Structure formats: C-alpha cells, structure tokens
Amino acid sequence: MGDGDTHGDGIGDGGIGIRRATTADAAALQPLFAAHRGADEPDEKVDRYRERLDALVENPAHHIVVAELDGRVIGYAAAQDYGPAPHRDWSIARMHDLWVSPDARGHGAGTALFEAVREWAQLHTRIRVLEWQSLDVAADFYRRLGLAGERADDDPRARYELEVHLPSRD
Template structure:
C-alpha cells in the first residue's frame, strides 16, 4: 500500500488512514469534490453528486474510499466496475476521481488512495483493465508511481491511462 497505509484500513505512520466512504461522508466529500471539479464542472453536477453518493457507496460496482490524516478527510478516490459486456467474461473498471486537498499533499495520501483502487480492481477477478484520465497537473504524480499516460485526443487536455490488473488464466 501507499505511504502510511497499512493495507487493512488501519492508521499507519503519520496518522494516514484509507477507508471506504460512507453516506455520512457526504458533507465532508462535497467540498472536496467541488474544489476538485471547480475548473471544469458546473455547480449542478456537484449537487447531483451529493444526491448520488448515498446510493453509490452501497453499490458493489462502485468503490469509493477516503483518506484521513489525523482524523480529517483530506482526499478521496472513486472507481466503478462497468461489468462484462455480452461478448466477454471480463470487465473494465474506471477510476473516475482521485484527489487530495492541496494543503494535505505530500503525506502519501494520493499514493495510498491509488493503491486502494488498484487493490480493489485486482481482487475482483472480473476486472481485467483499470483505466482513467488525468489532467496534466497530475501527470508527475502518476510518473512517480511508474505509470505513463497518453493524449488520445488533441482537443482533450487529459492523458489516458490503462493498467492491466488481472489477466484471467486461459488454460
């Protein structure tokens, strides 16, 4: 797991803890979501996020985790398993968000959140590929994790990432 995360949801060095999000986290996550999406999302999407969070944390196809530092929620990651298509027995999962509050960066929360999403995808044997997009501001973070993205559309500033997390045996 990432810096400070024990892998079991417990607190590691520096008081960092990664845990599943709950419906009670909505009021704490909303300002983080609004700050993360302020540049590219309209306010009404933030309002819809609040409405949906309760059902998403209960939905087994979604994996939403929060990072706490010394008891304060400082970041979150959200991923979704899209399920297998009719023509295949495996699925693609997408990491929709990974964000850490700027005043709390540098404590390993981003790495721990990413590892929590990666572990979730690896444990689900249906998931073969974990994909996500990222703005250039996060490219250095992903490079530090040993990952590289690519621009697939010249009009889109986001890089696309793809990680094979589980290869089903075909014996």
C-alpha cells in the same frame, strides 16, 4: 482490504488512514468535491455522480474510499466496475476521481488512495483493466507511480488516458 479496513502509512502524527466511504462521509466529501470541481471546468455528468454519492457508496459496482489524517477526511478516490461486455467474461473498471486536499498533499495520501483502488480492482476476479483520465496537472503524480499515459491530443484540457492491465485470476 475489507469494507471497514483501514491502513495507515505512518505519515503525520496520527498517520494517513484509507477506508471505504460510508453514507456518513457524504457531507464531509461534498466540500472536497466542490474544491476539486473548482479546478476544472463544469462537467454536468461528474456533478450528477457526486450528487448521488450517498447512494453510490452502498452500490457494489462502485468503490469509493477516503483518506483521513488526524480524524479529518482529506481526500477520496472513486471507481466503478462497468461489468463484462457481451463478448467477454471480464470487465473494465474506471477511476472517476482521485483527489487530495491541497493542504494535505505530499504526504502519501494520493498514492495510498490509488493503491486502494488498484487493490480493489485486483481482488475482483472480473476486472482486468483499470482506466482513468488525468489532467496535465496530475500527470507527474502518475509518472511517479510508474504509470504513463497517452495524451489525448484532441482534448483542449490536456488530458492523459491511462490504464493498468491487471493479472487474470482465472
């Protein structure tokens, strides 16, 4: 998927489209960020990330995509390539967020957003591991995608640690 590419899954009247976020999307995404944050306890690091969204959408180490339905932004996913460590020539990418507005769930937007992030990671030759954390509430979503995680027992918020190992492109 290129920077301006979209693809729909045929759901709904206009279908769900996934595309790379632009600086113009920052205003539309802020209410979604606020709704997502409302479901979690405050996290200063995540809030700072979201405040810098307009700069991050142009940063090549970040991949932020939006889901649209009938011209309305209904969800987003945000990932970052951390780059290779000194002892290896491949890198780990982290998915920071994947969220779909509650009124738009159940129509495939979350799956399409996840697949867009996975596709981005697979197309980057240096990324071999895509990792993220999931709250208990989203664990079933990832299980339906065929992904199972390890429960972080010491986390009072019932997080799951998940990762996908991607094929080497060497």
